[in-house]
Amino acid sequence: MYPSNKKKKVWREEKERLLKMTLEERRKEYIRDYVPLNTVLSWKEEVKGKSQNDDVVFFTN
Numbered sequence: 001m002y003p004s005n006k007k008k009k010v011w012r013e014e015k016e017r018l019l020k021m022t023l024e025e026r027r028k029e030y031i032r033d034y035v036p037l038n039t040v041l042s043w044k045e046e047v048k049g050k051s052q053n054d055d056v057v058f059f060t061n
Helices: 003-020 023-028 043-049
Strands: none
Touching: none
């Protein structure tokens, strides 16, 4: 078997393994902590949440 075919086979096996896992099982394999995307505030929400006493600096060109 050629080296490139071996890589394809390994990649396909890993893809199949990951597809069979639940979301929780996959998250356990993460190297670092993760932040669920639905907990990340948009820029608009972030600025809206700041009080007027906070120092918010806006940069414009």
